[in-house]
Amino acid sequence: MTNAVSEETINDLRTMARQIEDADDWWRFPNEPIVQGFMGTGPFVVGDQPSTSDWDESNRNRRVFYDLLAQVMPNAHLTDIYKKRGRSGSLRAGLPQDFQEHVQFFRTELALLKPNRVVALGHLSYRLLKRHVPEVRPILGRMWHFAYVVRYNKTALYESNMRSAFQHWNSE
Secondary structure (H helix, E strand, O other): OOOOOOHHHHHHHHHHHHHHHHOOOEOOOOOOOOOOHHHOOOOEEEEOOOOOOOOOOOOHHHHHHHHHHHHHOOOOEEEEOOOEOOOOOHHHHOOOOOHHHHHHHHHHHHHHHOOOOEEEEOHHHHHHHHHHOHHHHHHEEEEOOHHHHHHOOOHHHHHHHHHHHHHOOOOO
């Protein structure tokens, strides 16, 4: 299920990771021993924007998300369409002036890894991808956002939701 990628592609991905780390208040999904986070080279899982909360290894949202990804799709490429940290859902109120810069960075990720599946992490991400990155529509799916899963105690149903998002075309 994972894409074979060249060492050159891995080096390019490392360069992109450093660009995120060097940018003011940008963030990327961390890697763990099994889940690759931003350094994953498989199907994309795309959030709308990173929150401002500390997302340490014991964070409940992270544990629910990463522990299940470790079983379902450990090599997924985890990313956000907008990399700058902000309040949850703030992109609903309007897009920042630098939004297109982030979309272009995301398109570079797409061009580099050439995923066969892009899965939006929640409804907002799904809407943003459909509207601002229309080229992913044919391979776009959607799964619940991990914060929704934790907040509404949907953990028992999350595995089937996640597996379905990776396997089936979303007809919406």
